[in-house]
Amino acid sequence: MAADTAALSPLTGVHDERDEQAGLRILRLMAVFVSVGYLAYAVITAPMVAASLPVMDTWWTVLAVLLIFGTGLAVGPVSWRGGVRSIRIVSGAAAACYATAVALWWFGWNGQLLDTHDGVWFTTFPGLAAIASALAFRPVVAFAYLAVVSACTVSLGHVVRPSSSYGPLLPDIAWSIGFSLLFVSAAVMAIRTAGILDTTRAEAFEVTAEAAAANARSAERTRFDALTHDNVMSTLLLASRQGASPELAQNARAALAAVEEAAAGEVRTTVTTFEAIGQIRAAVALIDPAQPVMVSDADFDAVFPAAAVSAMASATAEAVRNSRKHAGEQATTTVTITAGPSLLQAEVIDDGVGFDPTQVSASRLGIAVSIRGRMSKVDGGVAEVDSRPGGGTRVLVEWVR
Numbered sequence: 428m429a430a431d432t433a434a435l436s437p438l439t440g441v442h443d444e445r446d447e448q449a450g451l452r453i454l455r456l457m458a459v460f461v462s463v464g465y466l467a468y469a470v471i472t473a474p475m476v477a478a479s480l481p482v483m484d485t486w487w488t489v490l491a492v493l494l495i496f497g498t499g500l501a502v503g504p505v506s507w508r509g510g511v512r513s514i515r516i517v518s519g520a521a522a523a524c525y526a527t528a529v530a531l532w533w534f535g536w537n538g539q540l541l542d543t544h545d546g547v548w549f550t551t552f553p554g555l556a557a558i559a560s561a562l563a564f565r566p567v568v569a570f571a572y573l574a575v576v577s578a579c580t581v582s583l584g585h586v587v588r589p590s591s592s593y594g595p596l597l598p599d600i601a602w603s604i605g606f607s608l609l610f611v612s613a614a615v616m617a618i619r620t621a622g623i624l625d626t627t628r629a630e631a632f633e634v635t636a637e638a639a640a641a642n643a644r645s646a647e648r649t650r651f652d653a654l655t656h657d658n659v660m661s662t663l664l665l666a667s668r669q670g671a672s673p674e675l676a677q678n679a680r681a682a683l684a685a686v687e688e689a690a691a692g693e694v695r696t697t698v699t700t701f702e703a704i705g706q707i708r709a710a711v712a713l714i715d716p717a718q719p720v721m722v723s724d725a726d727f728d729a730v731f732p733a734a735a736v737s738a739m740a741s742a743t744a745e746a747v748r749n750s751r752k753h754a755g756e757q758a759t760t761t762v763t764i765t766a767g768p769s770l771l772q773a774e775v776i777d778d779g780v781g782f783d784p785t786q787v788s789a790s791r792l793g794i795a796v797s798i799r800g801r802m803s804k805v806d807g808g809v810a811e812v813d814s815r816p817g818g819g820t821r822v823l824v825e826w827v828r
Contacts, residue, residue: 450621455506457562457614458514461521462503464555469496475548479541482587487535494524495549495556502559519563522572525549525556529579536587546584553577554607561614573611577603635796697730700766703739707773710740711762714747718762725766735826738805739773745797746775746822754779754820769828778819784812798822 480488498521505517528549541547557573564572581600585593593599698706708720743762750760758779765772787794794812802808807827814820 450618450625451511453617453621454511454514454562457558457617458502458506458518461518461555461559461562462500462506464552464558465496465499465502465521468552468555469500472548472551475551479548482537482539482541483532484535484537487531490531491528491535491549494528495521498524499555499559502562515563518559522556522560522563525553525559526572526576529576529583532583540589541587547580547587550580550584553580553603554610557607557611558614561611561618566615566619569611569615570608573607574604577607632796632800636800639796639801696733698733698736700725700727700729700731703731703736703766703771704764706736707740707743707764710744711747714744715751718747718760720762720764722764722766725764726768727766729766729768729771731766731771731826732805732807735805735808736771738801738808739771739824739826742798742801742810742824743773743775743822745801746824749794749822750775750777750779750820753782758819770825772823772825775822776819781814781816781818781820783816784814798824 476488476492498517502514502517502521505513509517532547553576554573556576557569560572561569578600581603582596585596585599704720704722704725711718711720747760747762750758754760754777758777760775760777760779763774763776765774784794798812799810802810802824805826809823809825809827811823812820813823
């Protein structure tokens with residue numbers, strides 16, 4: 428139980444805005460549980476509140492009801508839209524207001540005894556207030572809070588009732604703490620487990636991102652080592668499919684320029700349209716040499732950032748890899764490149780089995796890291812994944828100036 432809610436810190440590092448992390452989801456559910464609990468006790472204890480009016484000053488009863496049930500019920504609305512900080516603040520306020528009402532009881536009591544054996548109305552749910560404190564504070568604080576409020580409420584119940592209606596004080600306090608301890612411990616462990624899950628998941632993303640970066644660097648070295656091969660083969664492939672054409676001539680000139688630059692040891696920050704197309708084709712060919720890559724529209728005078736083109740080539744290759752692996756044996760995949768003055772786009776479409784993107788496990792990092800994550804690291808980079816079961820899959824990666 429030494430763990431604390433600081434384990435929820437990874438909540439601030441959400442990797443996908445559509446993917447709410449486990450810690451925040453569980454914190455929301457626990458906050459809803461607390462709010463519903465306060466609502467239920469407001470209804471259950473209403474007769475007890477009325478029964479306690481003869482022994483309590485009116486100001487205390489009104490203030491206590493507002494402090495306890497007002498803040499407790501406020502946890503619910505905040506749980507739907509608020510973030511971690513908001514939920515913790517309101518939950519902490521609910522716990523603090525409950526303790527304040529208990530402390531002020533001595534000043535509102537007129538000295539008379541209750542005729543009922545049930546005791547003071549707020550003494551029936553100290554554990555619920557302790558759960559609220561568990562959402563806001565460290566576990567050690569929540570457990571200490573439970574012990575203090577339980578001892579105080581049980582003591583108040585002994586003071587305000589006839590001696591014939593209760594047993595020994597210490598066993599009653601121990602029973603109250605023990606009964607509520609089970610629920611408070613469950614809340615603490617749920618939040619702790621969620622925090623561990625988020626931490627592990629964040630570390631998995633970090634490790635995968637580092638691995639993807641290492642693979643990208645390795646791919647970049649391989650690309651430079653095989654620069655001549657890639658450009659020459661791309662030019663020969665174009666020649667075999669189209670024959671003599673202005674595009675072939677431009678591609679051949681680009682290949683010769685790339686060879687000369689590699690020989691001179693130059694590092695380029697931009698690439699031409701032909702080089703961009705050739706790089707994407709080469710990346711796809713490493714996954715499936717038989718996969719055709721079409722060019723639907725191209726401005727052959729445009730230039731693009733080399734980093735953006737490298738990211739697009741890797742992301743496109745990953746999309747083709749996923750299509751080959753998951754779309755099904757009978758699926759057909761098309762790869763189309765579009766290049767404009769300020770736009771470079773690669774679209775991978777298959778007519779395979781498809782999938783529901785909302786049901787993809789968080790442990791499946793291919794789309795999150797190798798496609799979306801890779802493109803998000805490039806200024807102007809965008810990645811979209813659209814799919815539905817039985818409806819195929821469309822992956823669009825693009826760079827916009």
